[in-house]
């Protein structure tokens with residue numbers, strides 16, 4: 001019996017949307033006010049969905065202690081209260097929330113072994129959110 005588990009985490013970070021591959025004018029046209037040199041912040045809501053068989057002895061897909069520990073160590077400590085543009089992950093990658101989503105997915109995919117990673121979803125504002133399910137996966 002397979003079940004899905006979604007856990008929600010909050011973190012805050014700042015970013016500036018700017019590509020070194022574009023001119024100043026192109027950056028302004030592409031990113032608008034998000035290109036302002038001083039950046040701006042978001043309170044991100046991160047949702048991680050994992051799945052797997054329900055363990056017969058524990059009754060769980062995976063232990064929340066393991067999931068929380070991994071996300072705390074590998075994601076929140078890395079990005080919470082940081083300027084995303086200064087992080088090594090975004091030296092050559094524009095820290096849009098699309099790219100933040102795929103970056104977090106890749107970190108989880110590489111290291112979280114307690115259950116299958118299904119999806120990473122990030123709410124950037126009340127009005128927009130982004131999801132990533134990996135390259136070889138189809139949302140069912």
Ligand code: NI
Nearest residue numbers: 015034040042
């Ligand atoms: Ni923004």
